[in-house]
Amino acid sequence: MMTMFRTGARGDHDPGPAPEALRLVKVTRTYGTAENAVTALDGVTLSLGRGTFTAVMGPSGSGKSTLLQCAAGLDRPDSGIVCVDGTELTGGGEAELTKFRRGRVGFVFQQYNLLDTLTVAQNTVLPLKLAGRRVDRRRAREVLASVGLGDRLGHRPDQLSGGQRQRVAIARALVTEPRVIFADEPTGALDTRSARQVMLLLREAVRVHGRTVVMVTHDPVAASYADSVVFLADGRLAGRMDAPTPDAVAERLAHLGDDVPTGV
Template sequence: MREATKNYGSGGNAVQALRGISVDLARGSFTAVMGPSGSGKSTFLHCAAGLDRPTSGQVLLGGVPLSGMREAELTRLRRERIGFVFQAYNLLPALSVRDNITMPLRLSGTPLDRAWFDEVTSRVGIAEKLRKRPSELSGGQQQRVAIARALINRPDLVMADEPTGALDSHTGQEVLRLFRELVHDLGQTVLMVTHDPVAASYAHSVLFLADGRLVERMDRPEAKTVAERMAHFGGR
């Protein structure tokens, strides 16, 4: 991301959600994004994922600028090169676990790589649940299905928006450990928005946003230090 700004509205009602943010995410890194309410976290994530366009500046994915792409091109890029994990799982209740995971492949017309499917489902711990429906799984298991779905296209980047927000602390930490394993063992790149200092401590680094600006980057974060910085920025 290069000098990205994002404005909403115009005139006296204009709101600047992002103010000249520049940041690089290394391949195979796990980065958390934190900041108070209204700091620009969601806008940052949406612009980074090509879900929204910055008013000025550039967003690049693997060296490819997103700004000049048409909407159809952006949709294809998101489908093929970005995986999404949300707090609410967003699984289709009428489909089996297997069909939920492979849905992105059907949408993109990509053939199933059976060896990769087996590795992903084994890695996330749901290889024995493939015939079940989401309603038959715990919250933690559903989130694991969502992670497998995000990985099935071998994306350049996984975007996680409060991925442990609906989970109890123990299950949430299991999911966060899974993210770290995916980064370390598979070279996956993960960008995670969170309000939880414990969740952020699993990342390699934390980006702190305030008033639409990138105000600090913390490497090798610890939960206590992250919480102290968040208190300094005004909490959530």
């Protein structure tokens, strides 16, 4: 297991955005023991530049969700190196990892993870409060307006559609001004129109606001909004596609099992 937590600068000084948003070096993650062991990631090495939008795809059980969790510091690999925005997440205490995630990472999940008792505005600024950061309510209103929810500030989640809830989740991720946004099946519970709106917002986060988005998805249409797609099979990298189209992605997925993983 890894035992250190390193940053790209001394002390708490923020050195600014790193050229690489995400770097994994020979990352391995195994669950279970002995004969019941399952290797979810098998020596994965991957580098993603800052200000890019990458989709991660593969069959069920290919390791894509484990890759996202290890990359985001939500799970710890058994071996290898994970760097996010120039910071090496090699071990360290959970408190350090939590502080790092709250400061530089945003999350968007399939199930929204909104608190039913809080309003849209309160849900949006919750990460700032949890991190002990100053809450700029004007900035929060601007972010909510940018995702089309400027007239829903006082609503609660049960008063919103699924697409609107996911837009709150995106606003919540953006309001902390993270360097990297990790999205896990963000359109999985949405209808086609809402899914398109969510994907346009994520792409805007990259192209307009300079964020880096890493998204796990099973949907070739959602993947086509990304700059590139990274494919996984049996816990190993199985290729990469730039400027993806839905048809090309679907074709590649259909034949993943035919090829020996070649890496990226």
